[in-house]
Amino acid sequence: MKKIILLLLFPAIGISQESNLNWILAHMKDNSIESYTILNLYDNLPQNLSYTASDNVLIRTTKGSETYSYLDLLSKKSTLKSMATNVHEICHGLTGMYFFNEMDSNYIAHDSNNITSYFFISEDIIYVSIFRGDVFPSSVLKNLIPESLITSRYETYILGDSSTQEEGIIGLLDELNAYYHGTKFSFDMLPIYKTVYPDNYLNEWVMGLQSTMTAYYEFDFWIKEYLLHAKINYPELFSEIIKKGSALDIFISIREKYKTLISKYSESVKVESGKIKYYYDTEFWDSDYYKLIDRLNTDKYNSINNLLSL
Numbered sequence: 001m002k003k004i005i006l007l008l009l010f011p012a013i014g015i016s017q018e019s020n021l022n023w024i025l026a027h028m029k030d031n032s033i034e035s036y037t038i039l040n041l042y043d044n045l046p047q048n049l050s051y052t053a054s055d056n057v058l059i060r061t062t063k064g065s066e067t068y069s070y071l072d073l074l075s076k077k078s079t080l081k082s083m084a085t086n087v088h089e090i091c092h093g094l095t096g097m098y099f100f101n102e103m104d105s106n107y108i109a110h111d112s113n114n115i116t117s118y119f120f121i122s123e124d125i126i127y128v129s130i131f132r133g134d135v136f137p138s139s140v141l142k143n144l145i146p147e148s149l150i151t152s153r154y155e156t157y158i159l160g161d162s163s164t165q166e167e168g169i170i171g172l173l174d175e176l177n178a179y180y181h182g183t184k185f186s187f188d189m190l191p192i193y194k195t196v197y198p199d200n201y202l203n204e205w206v207m208g209l210q211s212t213m214t215a216y217y218e219f220d221f222w223i224k225e226y227l228l229h230a231k232i233n234y235p236e237l238f239s240e241i242i243k244k245g246s247a248l249d250i251f252i253s254i255r256e257k258y259k260t261l262i263s264k265y266s267e268s269v270k271v272e273s274g275k276i277k278y279y280y281d282t283e284f285w286d287s288d289y290y291k292l293i294d295r296l297n298t299d300k301y302n303s304i305n306n307l308l309s310l
């Protein structure tokens, strides 16, 4: 009877894939409660949600993806690796949809053209966010970024057709948060990497983390450029950004979490590389880190760093 119920829940996957899914979820529950919560909150949302905004416009949303649709469940290794992407993508889904759920129980007056989101940063840091400013698209930054500072995600988020265009600063923050949670999941899974790759876990773990740990510096750079450009050229937008509980506070919260994660990662790699008996040779950072770090340390961002209390 139990098998029949599970097959109904996961009609597209076989028994071994289903057991890989149950295996990773059990480990997430024990080791990575935030990524587990993100998947659960999203999974419990209905397929369709709607509410009427203050300007009488009915706004609807529909679940774009199934909760586990970004997983490769063929093996434990592929399940472990693909879950980082799955958490990233479902985090976007939660940010976009859970706001509708909140409006059901605690409606906050706003117009249909405001940018609405639900930023789940941790169990105790959540922003139900309504952004009322007129954002500019992230593509504006292409005129401000010198060629030498073009990094691997530039094409997707600065030139490409992602939510960073239509939602500007909020789209960039949504990406930063999704990268944070996908990365946090892989970080939390160190004990599972040890069981899945007993003879090479540190290389595999660092390989799995290096690129998305580096993503922090790309988004930190772009968001600081965005804030600086808004400060100089769009004072009204900038005053929306720095309002209490608005984009700047969201940035500060995600940034703090991501920075803490990076320092724990760096500490763990030091400790683990002293313990292992096999050869460890994986680059700690992606090459984009070396492109950006000097620029981020220049005086150019002093006024923004002051706002971030850095």
Ligand SMILES: [Zn+2]
Residues within 6 Å of the ligand: 088, 092, 175, 178
């Ligand atoms: Zn994304």
